[in-house]
Amino acid sequence: MEFLQQNWHWATLAAVTGGWLLIDTVRAKADKTLLSAVEATMLINREDAVVIDVREQAEFAQGHIPNARHIPFSELESRKNELEKLRGLPLILCCASGARSGNAIATLKKAGFEKLFNLRGGIFEWEKAGQPLSRGSKNKDKEKGKKK
Known part of the structure; x- marks a missing residue:
């Protein structure tokens, strides 16, 4: 005492x-929308979840989740029609830390999307968990594939 x-x-x-x-x-x-890197990987593998990366182009090019679709948060409102065909699938939104992707979830909820998840800690935690990253932009990846 x-x-x-x-x-x-x-x-x-x-x-x-x-x-x-x-x-x-x-x-x-x-908060059931927050997923760890391991939970996100399981959702991708088991339910064909699609990863939407809402970071800017330079951030995306430095490293992104393999097969992630890139729609910067600043363009999400004008490009959300690109996600219509994915409406029935779980969507995992990610950014650098989880903040922008949280805002992106709010935007998509207003548009009627329901199966939305946020990668807890963003790409930082994904990489820290030892999960793989692809480098470069998708367009560069496609060009490399054509040259092979």
């Missing part, structure tokens, strides 16, 4: 930090 009285500020800091971690964990479990 004497230790706590002398170090009350450290005890308070530990309690507050622990509380934030607990709240964040509960919130993440409650």
